[in-house]
Amino acid sequence: MALKLNTEYLENFVSAHEFEGMKPLCKAADEVLSSKSGLGNDFLGWVNLPTNYDKEEFARIKKAAQKIKETSQVLIVIGIGGSYLGARAVIEAVKSSLYNNLPKDTPDIYFVGNSISPTYLSQVLEICKNKDICVNVISKSGTTTEPAVAFRIFKKLLEDKYGKEGAKERIFATTDRKVGVLKQEADKEGYETFVVPDDVGGRFSVLTAVGLLPIAVAGCDIDALMQGAADASKKYVGVESDCHKYASLRNIMYNKGKSIEMLISYEPTMTMINEWFKQLFGESEGKDKKGIFPSSAVYSTDLHSMGQFVQDGSRVMFETVIDVKNPQQDIFLEIDKENNDGLNFLANQNMSIVNKRAMQGTLLAHTEGGVPQIVIEMDKIDEYNIGELIYFFEKACAISGYMLGVNPFNQPGVESYKKNMFALLGKPGYEDMTAELMAKLK
Amino acid sequence: MALKLNTEYLENFVSAHEFEGMKPLCKAADEVLSSKSGLGNDFLGWVNLPTNYDKEEFARIKKAAQKIKETSQVLIVIGIGGSYLGARAVIEAVKSSLYNNLPKDTPDIYFVGNSISPTYLSQVLEICKNKDICVNVISKSGTTTEPAVAFRIFKKLLEDKYGKEGAKERIFATTDRKVGVLKQEADKEGYETFVVPDDVGGRFSVLTAVGLLPIAVAGCDIDALMQGAADASKKYVGVESDCHKYASLRNIMYNKGKSIEMLISYEPTMTMINEWFKQLFGESEGKDKKGIFPSSAVYSTDLHSMGQFVQDGSRVMFETVIDVKNPQQDIFLEIDKENNDGLNFLANQNMSIVNKRAMQGTLLAHTEGGVPQIVIEMDKIDEYNIGELIYFFEKACAISGYMLGVNPFNQPGVESYKKNMFALLGKPGYEDMTAELMAKLK
Numbered sequence: 001m002a003l004k005l006n007t008e009y010l011e012n013f014v015s016a017h018e019f020e021g022m023k024p025l026c027k028a029a030d031e032v033l034s035s036k037s038g039l040g041n042d043f044l045g046w047v048n049l050p051t052n053y054d055k056e057e058f059a060r061i062k063k064a065a066q067k068i069k070e071t072s073q074v075l076i077v078i079g080i081g082g083s084y085l086g087a088r089a090v091i092e093a094v095k096s097s098l099y100n101n102l103p104k105d106t107p108d109i110y111f112v113g114n115s116i117s118p119t120y121l122s123q124v125l126e127i128c129k130n131k132d133i134c135v136n137v138i139s140k141s142g143t144t145t146e147p148a149v150a151f152r153i154f155k156k157l158l159e160d161k162y163g164k165e166g167a168k169e170r171i172f173a174t175t176d177r178k179v180g181v182l183k184q185e186a187d188k189e190g191y192e193t194f195v196v197p198d199d200v201g202g203r204f205s206v207l208t209a210v211g212l213l214p215i216a217v218a219g220c221d222i223d224a225l226m227q228g229a230a231d232a233s234k235k236y237v238g239v240e241s242d243c244h245k246y247a248s249l250r251n252i253m254y255n256k257g258k259s260i261e262m263l264i265s266y267e268p269t270m271t272m273i274n275e276w277f278k279q280l281f282g283e284s285e286g287k288d289k290k291g292i293f294p295s296s297a298v299y300s301t302d303l304h305s306m307g308q309f310v311q312d313g314s315r316v317m318f319e320t321v322i323d324v325k326n327p328q329q330d331i332f333l334e335i336d337k338e339n340n341d342g343l344n345f346l347a348n349q350n351m352s353i354v355n356k357r358a359m360q361g362t363l364l365a366h367t368e369g370g371v372p373q374i375v376i377e378m379d380k381i382d383e384y385n386i387g388e389l390i391y392f393f394e395k396a397c398a399i400s401g402y403m404l405g406v407n408p409f410n411q412p413g414v415e416s417y418k419k420n421m422f423a424l425l426g427k428p429g430y431e432d433m434t435a436e437l438m439a440k441l442k
Numbered sequence: 443m444a445l446k447l448n449t450e451y452l453e454n455f456v457s458a459h460e461f462e463g464m465k466p467l468c469k470a471a472d473e474v475l476s477s478k479s480g481l482g483n484d485f486l487g488w489v490n491l492p493t494n495y496d497k498e499e500f501a502r503i504k505k506a507a508q509k510i511k512e513t514s515q516v517l518i519v520i521g522i523g524g525s526y527l528g529a530r531a532v533i534e535a536v537k538s539s540l541y542n543n544l545p546k547d548t549p550d551i552y553f554v555g556n557s558i559s560p561t562y563l564s565q566v567l568e569i570c571k572n573k574d575i576c577v578n579v580i581s582k583s584g585t586t587t588e589p590a591v592a593f594r595i596f597k598k599l600l601e602d603k604y605g606k607e608g609a610k611e612r613i614f615a616t617t618d619r620k621v622g623v624l625k626q627e628a629d630k631e632g633y634e635t636f637v638v639p640d641d642v643g644g645r646f647s648v649l650t651a652v653g654l655l656p657i658a659v660a661g662c663d664i665d666a667l668m669q670g671a672a673d674a675s676k677k678y679v680g681v682e683s684d685c686h687k688y689a690s691l692r693n694i695m696y697n698k699g700k701s702i703e704m705l706i707s708y709e710p711t712m713t714m715i716n717e718w719f720k721q722l723f724g725e726s727e728g729k730d731k732k733g734i735f736p737s738s739a740v741y742s743t744d745l746h747s748m749g750q751f752v753q754d755g756s757r758v759m760f761e762t763v764i765d766v767k768n769p770q771q772d773i774f775l776e777i778d779k780e781n782n783d784g785l786n787f788l789a790n791q792n793m794s795i796v797n798k799r800a801m802q803g804t805l806l807a808h809t810e811g812g813v814p815q816i817v818i819e820m821d822k823i824d825e826y827n828i829g830e831l832i833y834f835f836e837k838a839c840a841i842s843g844y845m846l847g848v849n850p851f852n853q854p855g856v857e858s859y860k861k862n863m864f865a866l867l868g869k870p871g872y873e874d875m876t877a878e879l880m881a882k883l884k
Contacts, residue, residue, distance in 0.1 A: 008884035081746030096565050100543055101550075103568065108543075115743045116800050118793035120710045122771040123538050126545065145800075146742060148783045149775065149793065185782045202746075259701060259758050260735060268562045279747030286751025293702060293751065293758060295737055300588060301557045303859055304523030304644075305721030309728025309735065311855030316701050316735060329564040333591065340627045341590045345869045351560035351591065354867065358558050358587075360883055361862030369858065370731075375884075413753030416811065417745055420803030425796065427787045440806055442450035442817075 002228070002385045003392055005242035006323070006375035007249065009363055013318075013372040014252055022248040022403075026239045029247070029402035033395075038402055040409030045199030046394055049207050050229035050387070057194060058222075061209055064172055064192060065216035069106055071170065072134040076124070076154055077214045078113035079138035080146045081279060082202025083174075086390075087111075087214035089276035090206065093386050094220050097268045106219040113137075113150030121150060125157070133158070136217075138174040138210050140196040142182025145421070151182075164189075174209045201409050203280050204394055207387070221383045228387025235388075236395050243392050246320075247399035249374055253318045254292050254404070258372070260317035262310070263296040266359050267324060269381060271298055273389070280393055284401045284408040291404065300358050311369045318372040322389075323359060326380040327352040444670065444827045445834055447684035448765070448817035449691065451805055455760075455814040456694055464690040464845075468681045471689070471844035475837075480844055482851030487641030488836055491649050492671035492829070499636060500664075503651055506614055506634060507658035511548055513612065514576040518566070518596055519656045520555035521580035522588045523721060525616075525638075528648025528832075529553075529656035531718035535828050536662050539710045548661040555579075555592030563592060567599070575600070578659075580616040580652050582638040584624025587863070593624075606631075616651045643851050645721050646836055649829075663825045670829025677830075678837050685834050688762075689841035691816055695760045696734050696846070700814070702759035704752070705738040708801050709766060711823060713740055715831070722835055726843045726850040733846065742800050753811045760814040764831075765801060768822040769794040 007014070032038035033047070068075055077087060088111055091099055100108045110124050135154050139147045158167035173186040174194040186193045194209030205211060207229055216222050236243035250261065263277050274296030285291035295317070297306050310317065333347040333354070346354050363373050376392075379385055401408025423433035449456070474480035475489070510517055519529060530553055533541055542550045552566050577596050581589045600609035615628040616636040628635045636651030647653060649671055658664050678685035692703065705719050716738030727733035737759070739748050752759065775789040775796070788796050805815050818834075820827055843850025865875035 006884060080743065084743075085747060097562070098565050098569065101569050102565060103571075114746070115708070115710055115740065116793065116797040117709050117711075117769070118773040118797070119770040120539070121773060121793070123540050123544060127540065127543050129545075142783055143785075145785070145788070145796070146746075148785050149788070149796070152775070152778060152783070152785065153773070181783050259756060266557070267559050268557055269559075275747065282748045282751040282755070286748075286755025289754065289757055291751060291755040293737075293756060294748075295735075298557065300859075301522065301526075304556070304588075304856065305527060305717065306724045306728075306736075307859065308853040308855040309724040309733060311858050312731065313724070313728025313733040313855075314701060314735060315731055327559070328561040331560040331563060331595070333594070336594060341584055341594070341623050343585075343587070343590050343594065345864075346587070346591070346867050351558065351563070354587070354591070354863075355558040355560070357866040358859065358863045361864075361866050361879070362859040364862050364879060364882055365858035369855070411750040413750040413755075413811070414746065416753050416807035417742075417749065417800065417804040420806050421796075421800045422787075422803075424799040424803050425788050437803070437806060441802055442448060 002379045002388050003232070003242065004377040005246055006377055007245065009367050009373040009375060010249075012367070014249065018252055019245070019248060022252060023239055025251070025403050026244050026248045026399065029399045030239055030244060032402050033398050039407035043199055043201045043204070043409035045197050046204035046207070048233070049200065050226055050233050050391060053207070053226065054195070057209060058212070060192070061194065061212050061216055061222070064213060068134045068172075068217050071132060072107045073131040074128055074133040075107045075109045075214065075217050076128070076133055076135045077109060077111045077138065078135060078147045078150045078154065079111070079210070080114040080144060082205045083138035083147070083210050084111055084114045085272065085276040085279055086206025086211040089272040090211060090215050090220060090225065090386055091218040092272045093269050093381055094383055095218055097271055099218065104219070107217060109214060109218060112154070113147035116146055116149065121153065125153075128157070134170040134172065136172045136174060136213055137182065138196070139182050140176050141180045142175060142185065143180075145418070172213065174213060203283055206276070206390060224383035225387040228384035229391040232388040232391035236392060243396045244399055246374065246376075247396045247403060250292060250400045251403045253372060258292070258316060258318045260293045260295050262317055262319045263294070264299055264319050264321040265324075266299050266355055267381065268298055268301070269328070270322060273386075274298070277393060280397050283411045283414075284397045285404055285406055287406050287413065290406060299362060303362065310366055310371055315370050318374065319366060320374045320376060321359070321363065323375050323377045324381055325377060327355070328381055444821045444830050445674070445684065446819040447688055448819055449687065451809050451815040451817060454809070456691065460694055461687070461690060464694060465681055467693070467845050468686050468690045468841065471841045472681055472686060474844050475840050481849035485641055485643045485646070485851035487639050488646035488649070490675070491642065492668055492675050492833060495649070495668065496637070499651060500654070502634070503636065503654050503658055503664070506655060510576045510614075510659050513574060514549045515573040516570055516575040517549045517551045517656065517659050518570070518575055518577045519551060519553045519580065520577060520589045520592045520596065521553070521652070522556040522586060524644025524647045525580035525589070525652050526553055526556045527714065527718040527721055528653040531714040532648065532653060532657050532662060532667065532828055533660040534714045535711050535823055536825055537660055539713055541660065546661070549659060551656060551660060554596070555589035558588055558591065563595065567595075570599070576612040576614065578614045578616060578655055579624065580638070581624050582618050583622045584617060584627065585622075587860070614655065616655065645725050648718070648832060666825035667829040670826035671833040674830040674833035678834060685838045686841055688816065688818075689838045689845060692734060692842045693845045695814060700734070700758065700760045702735045702737050704759055704761045705736070706741055706761050706763040707766075708741050708797055709823065710740055710743070711770070712764060715828075716740070719835060722839050725853050725856075726839050727846055727848055729848050729855060732848060741804060745804065752808055752813055757812050760816065761808060762816045762818065763801070763805065765817050765819045766823055767819060769797070770823055
């Protein structure tokens, strides 16, 4: 029992009968998901993924990761959105937010192709100078602007450095199984390819090759990651499960007028898990002018920035707090004889105890301040537990989205800025819009 | 004219008469600030700081920075909240979000004492192994838990490594001018000290020694930073100024029911400026159950995570977009003869043009989607412009807070979690609360 939902801090905010009232709706959402009869049901590949994945490809991922480790000091991961956040989130959670700075026997990993900033890309290129690098380019179509631009640049860099033959041994393409320009190019050039499945949307793709290859390169145990998710897929079944309860709770909060959910952690290594969560829920539920705005914080750091607002500002939010029971590393705080700083009251014990007391103190303070606190207890931060957490959130997101009456699996709004950008850049096929948009610029 | 407010994208959201209607209120707020007659008027030292700073100390900061650069590979900055975010924000904006990974002739800089995570602290300690380090401990009182714990550990590390005499040459304390345990300790041990002024709150302190010493160590030009702020302090005077207009706009948005402001940038180097902004506004306005919830994003990265929500989710937010006119570095996108990816339509020009088109396309798309867009145009990201931006936001925050009727300079809510934490840890003086709080834990 790695993960556990603790709803006991909610007693002044949510009554037992409210859960009862949501149960039929939660059940309906669950049935729509199980029977694959709901909106977006072409994208349910993630449901059985943790057990039903391609074992042959999984073995190839491990081999490719080994090859990258043996031949490179740096892995460049090119991808955006779901082709970026999942891998980075797991690596930082399990290894470190300072992964690239720590002494280690695995390559540094830089994520590019997730913005159009030439400054950022130039800086990564500078870091790569005189280093052996491999590239994992991740794009289902191969035409998404951000990763495609970055791939052009890194492909050229590799071919200049290693020759065309050498480069093809160092480029790994995670893309569509059959079609698309990246798949065509990979086949033509002879890159090893991995599959972005047709029925798994980007934000649900961390447990496919999209996430698994970079995660394996960082030295994470991807078997344990999948096992955690597989166990979760068996555990979170039926409306009494913690996952369904969390989905119901989110909708209770929304119906009460709470417009913001803050995902809270007390470990800086969870910063990118927060970002992954924001995409998962924001993109799944933020449509048809509906949805809870997903936000996040890392405490106690952000208690000294957003803490004042959460304690006493507009009462628009609830918090979902990840309570990690056992730290990855600990430090024993020694008694200081002089005690100039008066801190001996917290010494003679592990620092993790102080962190836990900060969390408990904050749970009570924010409850007192009128901010509902949902707590997700987690045994520790490792591959297995993160695998479970990922599946927990994915399934909760699907159920929660269906309870809100939206299609949790599409993202039509993401196209709007792209269309405008294409028109402003004069992309063939978008010329009609160009003049009209140009006239609107201020 | 480095910074300019562009309100023209707001035409469908805010009428001219609304600005007119806010003017008397803005004027009242401005008068309260100028005459130092408003709530929190003990903390207005930041207003004249850019011209009225301690020149002797400023020269000492530069000397200390030079000494640190010459003797160390790593600078450890110990501080939380305003003693953390400002320095990190400026360094990352001006230098890089990858500052520690870039080849350079200045020390790596790690920020600790901003959380109670033993995992994070252990990892930084591991990175410091076998490296020469200096420490800048920043705390007005010296008793704030997070930095005080970290300082105990690093002080011991330095004394073990360099001896007590050697360590004192490597520890720089930024603290109260006269009182407090850190000041006492610094005097006793012989550390060089710098001042956290009495009349400048933490979130307004980046242009004091609090921010300036680490910023100078990173090789930033702190004269230019101060000059940008000094020029801003002359420019943003009177209710017609862009700064006052922005403050009025925020209150117009709030009065229309917008509960979230997202600060948007298209440069990853601005990520920590976003975090600094969130503290500045969140802590200043988030009180008495009021205030706009500050949030942020870096596009186009987050257009592929939060973009769907902003385009079509709950209409609860407005965006304030930093439009940087000239990139720090650029990359020329070459035509690719094969054009497999069909991207030649955006080649044969600088990548920064594509980034700009993405911004313009997004401004139009989000406007169309019903999200009001405030634009702050900025010449480029350098010390001078960041200095101006800092002062712009500080003054806008003061005016905006007064227009909301709050004290923009206190943060009483931050004490709540601390009190509970102390009681749960059995700190002397808090024993009364301990049993009661223990009983409330679930």
